[in-house]
Amino acid sequence: MAMSHSQLLLFLAAILLLSQCPAYATDVSHDGRAITIDGKRRILLSGSIHYARSTAEMWPDLIKKAKDGGVDAIETYVFWNLHEPVRRQYDFSGNNDLIRFIKTIQSEGLYSVLRIGPYVCAEWNYGGFPVWLHNMPGIELRTANDVFMNEMQNFTSLIVNMVKQENLFASQGGPIILAQIENEYGNVMSSYGDAGKAYIDWCANMAVSQDIGVPWIMCQQSDAPQPMINTCNGWYCDQFTPSSPDSPKMWTENWTGWFKSWGGKDPLRTAEDVAFAVARFFQLGGTFQNYYMYHGGTNFGRTAGGPYITTTYDYDAPLDEYGNIHQPKWGHLKDLHAVLHSIEDSLTNYINVTTTDLGDSLSSTVYTMPTQSTCFLANLNTTADATIDFQGNQFTVPAWSVSILPDCENEAYNTAKVNTQISVMVKKGNTAESEPEAMNWTWRAEVMDDTLMLGKGPVVAHQLIDQKAAADDASDYLWYMTSVDLPEDDPVWSDNMTLQVNGSGHVLHGYVNGDYIGSEFAEYGVFNYVFEKPVKLNPGKNLITLLSATVGYQNYGPMFDMIQSGIIGPVMIAGKKGDETTLKDLSAHPWSYKIGLHGFDKQLYSVNSDLSSSWRSDQLPVNKMMTWYKTTFKAPLGDDPVVVDLLGLGKGEAWVNGNSIGRYWPSYLADEDGCSPDACDYRGSYDNNKCVFNCGQPTQRWYHVPRSFMNQDVNTLVLFEEFGGNPSLVNFQTVTVGSICANAYEQHTLELSCQGRPISAVTFASFGSPQGTCGSYEKGDCDADALSVVQNACVGKESCSIDLSEKTLGSTTCGDIAKRLAVEAVC
Ligand SMILES: *[C@@H]1O[C@H](CO)[C@@H](O)[C@H](O)[C@H]1NC(C)=O
Ligand SMILES: *[C@@H]1O[C@H](CO)[C@@H](O)[C@H](O)[C@H]1NC(C)=O
Ligand SMILES: *[C@@H]1O[C@H](CO)[C@@H](O)[C@H](O)[C@H]1NC(C)=O
Ligand SMILES: *[C@@H]1O[C@H](CO)[C@@H](O)[C@H](O)[C@H]1NC(C)=O
Ligand SMILES: *[C@@H]1O[C@H](CO)[C@@H](O)[C@H](O)[C@H]1NC(C)=O
Numbered sequence: 041m042a043m044s045h046s047q048l049l050l051f052l053a054a055i056l057l058l059s060q061c062p063a064y065a066t067d068v069s070h071d072g073r074a075i076t077i078d079g080k081r082r083i084l085l086s087g088s089i090h091y092a093r094s095t096a097e098m099w100p101d102l103i104k105k106a107k108d109g110g111v112d113a114i115e116t117y118v119f120w121n122l123h124e125p126v127r128r129q130y131d132f133s134g135n136n137d138l139i140r141f142i143k144t145i146q147s148e149g150l151y152s153v154l155r156i157g158p159y160v161c162a163e164w165n166y167g168g169f170p171v172w173l174h175n176m177p178g179i180e181l182r183t184a185n186d187v188f189m190n191e192m193q194n195f196t197s198l199i200v201n202m203v204k205q206e207n208l209f210a211s212q213g214g215p216i217i218l219a220q221i222e223n224e225y226g227n228v229m230s231s232y233g234d235a236g237k238a239y240i241d242w243c244a245n246m247a248v249s250q251d252i253g254v255p256w257i258m259c260q261q262s263d264a265p266q267p268m269i270n271t272c273n274g275w276y277c278d279q280f281t282p283s284s285p286d287s288p289k290m291w292t293e294n295w296t297g298w299f300k301s302w303g304g305k306d307p308l309r310t311a312e313d314v315a316f317a318v319a320r321f322f323q324l325g326g327t328f329q330n331y332y333m334y335h336g337g338t339n340f341g342r343t344a345g346g347p348y349i350t351t352t353y354d355y356d357a358p359l360d361e362y363g364n365i366h367q368p369k370w371g372h373l374k375d376l377h378a379v380l381h382s383i384e385d386s387l388t389n390y391i392n393v394t395t396t397d398l399g400d401s402l403s404s405t406v407y408t409m410p411t412q413s414t415c416f417l418a419n420l421n422t423t424a425d426a427t428i429d430f431q432g433n434q435f436t437v438p439a440w441s442v443s444i445l446p447d448c449e450n451e452a453y454n455t456a457k458v459n460t461q462i463s464v465m466v467k468k469g470n471t472a473e474s475e476p477e478a479m480n481w482t483w484r485a486e487v488m489d490d491t492l493m494l495g496k497g498p499v500v501a502h503q504l505i506d507q508k509a510a511a512d513d514a515s516d517y518l519w520y521m522t523s524v525d526l527p528e529d530d531p532v533w534s535d536n537m538t539l540q541v542n543g544s545g546h547v548l549h550g551y552v553n554g555d556y557i558g559s560e561f562a563e564y565g566v567f568n569y570v571f572e573k574p575v576k577l578n579p580g581k582n583l584i585t586l587l588s589a590t591v592g593y594q595n596y597g598p599m600f601d602m603i604q605s606g607i608i609g610p611v612m613i614a615g616k617k618g619d620e621t622t623l624k625d626l627s628a629h630p631w632s633y634k635i636g637l638h639g640f641d642k643q644l645y646s647v648n649s650d651l652s653s654s655w656r657s658d659q660l661p662v663n664k665m666m667t668w669y670k671t672t673f674k675a676p677l678g679d680d681p682v683v684v685d686l687l688g689l690g691k692g693e694a695w696v697n698g699n700s701i702g703r704y705w706p707s708y709l710a711d712e713d714g715c716s717p718d719a720c721d722y723r724g725s726y727d728n729n730k731c732v733f734n735c736g737q738p739t740q741r742w743y744h745v746p747r748s749f750m751n752q753d754v755n756t757l758v759l760f761e762e763f764g765g766n767p768s769l770v771n772f773q774t775v776t777v778g779s780i781c782a783n784a785y786e787q788h789t790l791e792l793s794c795q796g797r798p799i800s801a802v803t804f805a806s807f808g809s810p811q812g813t814c815g816s817y818e819k820g821d822c823d824a825d826a827l828s829v830v831q832n833a834c835v836g837k838e839s840c841s842i843d844l845s846e847k848t849l850g851s852t853t854c855g856d857i858a859k860r861l862a863v864e865a866v867c
C-alpha cells in the first residue's frame with residue numbers, strides 16, 4: 041500500500057498511540073446496582089490483606105489461599121509513614137514494596153482495591169501519618185489546611201504515579217478496580233465544622249484530578265461528593281443505603297473479628313455470624329463486600345497503633361496471623377462465595393426484587409428472573425429455629441441465619457450449617473528431639489549513667505513537651521530530666537514527700553538522684569494517669585529523671601493526631617503534713633530531653649553491631665529492668681510458620697537477625713473476668729465484647745518469626761527487656777494443625793485436610809444425630825457407625841473427601857431428620 045507523507049505520519053502516530061494504550065484495558069464503572077467490569081454487573085467479594093503486616097515472601101501464598109477461598113479482590117491500605125519516614129525520603133523496599141504486592145495479586149489473577157487514604161484506620165501507628173507531618177509549622181491534619189493538603193496531595197500523587205507507571209490500574213490493563221481517598225471521615229467530620237466539609241470536597245476533586253480511570257470510593261461518608269461512591273463499614277451493613285441512587289450498595293469493611301489490645305482479651309467472631317452478615321447483605325441488595333481482615337498478620341517493629349495495640353493483628357480472620365487457613369471460617373465463607381458467584385446474574389440483572397416480612401423476624405427475598413429466580417430466606421430470631429412454608433416447600437431455617445435457594449426450591453447454603461472442618465491448631469517444640477536444648481544466653485545492662493546520674497540531654501526547654509514533638513517518633517523512648525534545688529527552709533519539706541507526674545497513659549519509669557522510684561502504665565482507651573511515688577530528697581540539688589515509653593500513637597477519632605503523648609504535666613513535688621499538702625511545680629523548670637536508649641543507638645539488636653564482643657556470659661540476671669539478652673538458635677525444620685514463646689519476659693522489643701518482630705509484653709495479663717463460656721453462641725448481634733477468651737492469660741505470649749527472617753543454620757535472637765523478666769523459658773515453636781473435627785450435613789461433600797501433612801488417625805465418626813462439640817462428640821440416638829468408611833477414605837492421606845449420604849456411610853433408621861456426620865481425626 042502506497043502512503044503519502046502525511047498518511048505515513050498519521051499511521052505512525054496511530055501506532056505510537058496504540059502502543060501507549062495497553063492492549064487489555066478493563067473498563068470499570070458502576071450503576072446504582074453494581075460495579076460493572078467491561079459492561080457486566082458484578083458480585084464482588086474482596087478481602088483485606090495489608091502488605092506490611094506480612095513479608096514479601098508470604099504474599100504469594102496468602103493471595104493464593106485467598107483466591108482458593110473464593111475471593112475476587114484483595115484490598116489494602118497504603119501506609120504513608122512506612123513509605124515517607126522522613127519528608128521526601130522514600131522507602132518501597134522489602135515488605136514495603138507496594139508495587140510488588142499489587143503485581144503478586146495480578147499474577148494470581150485477582151482484582152485489587154487500593155485504599156490510598158492516606159489516613160488509614162487500621163490500628164496502625166498514628167493512623168499512617170508520618171509524625172514529621174505533625175511537626176510542620178502551621179499544619180492541621182485532616183482538614184482544610186493548605187500545609188496538610190499540599191502534603192496529602194504530594195503523597196497521593198506519588199502513589200498514583202508509581203501505580204500508573206507500572207500500568208496497574210484496570211484502565212491500563214492492571215488489577216486495580218477501585219481506589220479510595222480519605223477514610224471514615226464521615227464519622228468525625230462534624231468535629232471539624234465547615235472546614236471539614238470543605239476538606240472532603242477538596243479530597244474528591246483532588247482524587248478526580250488524578251485521572252486514574254477507575255471509580256473512587258469514600259467509606260462512611262454519607263455526603264460523599266459525586267462521583268465518589270459512598271460505602272459502608274461495620275459488623276452488619278444490610279441496612280445501609282448509599283447516598284446517591286447511582287451508587288451501588290458496597291461494604292468496604294465487614295469486620296471478620298476484632299483487633300486486640302495489651303491487657304485485653306481475645307475477641308473472636310464465629311464463622312456462622314460472619315456468613316450471616318454477608319448473606320444478609322446480599323439478600324438486601326449488596327453487590328460488593330470486603331472482609332476486614334482476610335489476613336490480619338503482624339504489627340512488626342513499632343508499627344502497631346495505639347496506645348496499646350498488640351503486636352499480633354490476627355483479627356480472627358479467615359487466614360490466621362501466620363498465614364494458616366483458619367477453619368471453619370475460611371471454608372464456610374468459601375462455600376458461601378461459591379453460591380453467591382453462582383447467582384451473580386440474578387442478583388444483578390433481576391427483573392424485580394421483593395422482600396416480604398413473614399412475621400416473627402422471618403423474611404424472604406425473591407430476585408425474579410425470566411426463567412429461574414433466586415430466593416433468600418432469613419430468620420433473625422435469636423433463639424427460635426423456624427420452619428418456613430415457601431412456594432410449596434418447607435425449609436428449616438435455624439435462628440439467626442440466612443438460607444440461599446439459587447432456584448427458589450433447593451437450599452444450597454445456610455449460614456448456620458457449617459459443612460467445613462474445624463482445624464485445631466497446636467504449637468510444637470523446636471526439633472524432633474523431645475527436650476529442647478537450653479539456649480546459651482548472653483546479656484548486657486542498658487547504659488544509663490548520663491541520664492540517671494547527670495540528667496543531661498542535647499535539648500533543653502522550659503516546659504514539658506509532647507513526645508511527638510520532642511522525639512518525632514525516632515524511638516519509643518524519651519528521657520525528661522530536670523534538677524530541683526531544695527533549700528533547707530523550702531516549705532515543701534515534710535516526712536511524706538512524693539513525686540507526682542501527670543502522664544499521657546503510655547509507660548513511665550521514674551528515677552530520683554539515680555534511684556528507681558517506680559513505673560506506671562495504663563490500658564487501651566486510657567489517656568491519662570497521675571504517677572505518684574514516695575521520694576527521698578536531699579537538701580540542695582536533686583535530679584529528677586523520667587523515662588517515657590510510647591506504645592504506639594493514637595490512630596483513631598476526631599483530632600486523634602492532637603492527643604498528647606509522653607508527659608503531659610504538671611510534674612510536682614508534694615509534701616504532706618497532716619491534711620495539708622504543699623506543692624512545688626517543676627513543669628516550667630529547664631527540662632533536658634534525650635531521645636532513645638544507648639543500646640538502640642549502638643544497634644545492639646543488629647547482627648553486625650560493633651559492640652558484639654561486649655556481651656557477658658556470666659550469671660544471667662533475671663527480673664532486672666533495662667537489660668539486653670542475646671542468644672543463637674536453630675530455625676525449626678520444615679515450612680510450618682514459626683513463633684517464639686516469650687513467656688517469662690516482661691515488656692520490650694525483640695529482633696531476629698536484626699529484624700524487629702515487634703514489641704512484646706507477655707507479663708500483661710488479660711482481665712480475669714468476663715470471658716465467654718467454652719463455646720460462643722453465634723446467635724444475636726455481634727460486637728467485640730461478645731465472644732472473648734484468654735482471661736487471666738498473657739495478652740500475647742507467642743510472637744511470629746517469619747521464615748524469611750531466619751536462615752538454615754545459626755540465627756540470633758535479641759531481646760531488650762524494659763520491665764525485667766526471665767528469658768530461660770524462651771523457645772521456638774511451629775504452628776500447625778494438630779487435629780481436625782467436622783459436623784457436616786448430608787447432601788454435602790465433606791473435605792478433610794491436615795493442610796500438608798497426612799491424616800494419621802480417625803478417632804470418631806458417626807452418621808445420624810451425633811451430639812457434642814469438637815473434642816467431645818458422642819453418638820446420638822440415630823447412628824450409622826461410619827468409622828471404618830472414614831478411616832478407609834482418609835488415613836494416610838493429606839486430604840480426603842466424603843460424600844455425605846446413606847449410600848456412602850451406611851443406612852440409618854432415623855427417618856426424616858437432617859442427618860449429620862461428626863468426625864474427629866488426628867494429623
Ligand atoms: C512533592 O513535593 C516535592 C517538593 O517538596 C516536589 O519536588 C515533588 O514534585 C512533589 N511530588 C509530587 C508527586 O507532586
Ligand atoms: C415487582 O413486584 C412488585 C411486588 O410484588 C409488584 O407490585 C410489581 O408489579 C412487580 N414489577 C414487575 C415489573 O414485575
Ligand atoms: C423469637 O421466637 C420466639 C418463639 O417463637 C418468640 O416468642 C419471639 O417473640 C421471637 N422473637 C422475635 C424478636 O421475633
Ligand atoms: C550451649 O553451650 C554448650 C557449651 O558450649 C554447647 O554444648 C551447647 O550446644 C550450646 N547450646 C546451644 C543451644 O547452642
Ligand atoms: C503519705 O501520703 C500518702 C498520700 O496522701 C498517704 O497515703 C500515706 O499514708 C502517707 N504516708 C505517711 C507515712 O504519712
Ligand SMILES: *[C@@H]1O[C@H](CO)[C@@H](O)[C@H](O)[C@H]1NC(C)=O
Pocket residue numbers: 542543568570608609610
Ligand atoms: C492531667 O492532664 C490532663 C490532660 O491535660 C488533664 O485533663 C488533667 O486534669 C490533669 N490532671 C492533673 C491531676 O493535673
Ligand SMILES: CC(=O)N[C@H]1CO[C@H](CO)[C@@H](O)[C@@H]1O
Pocket residue numbers: 272273274275276277727728
Ligand atoms: C456501620 C456500623 O455498623 N458501624 C458500627 C461499627 O461498630 C461500632 C462498634 O461496635 C458501632 O459503634 C458502629 O455503629
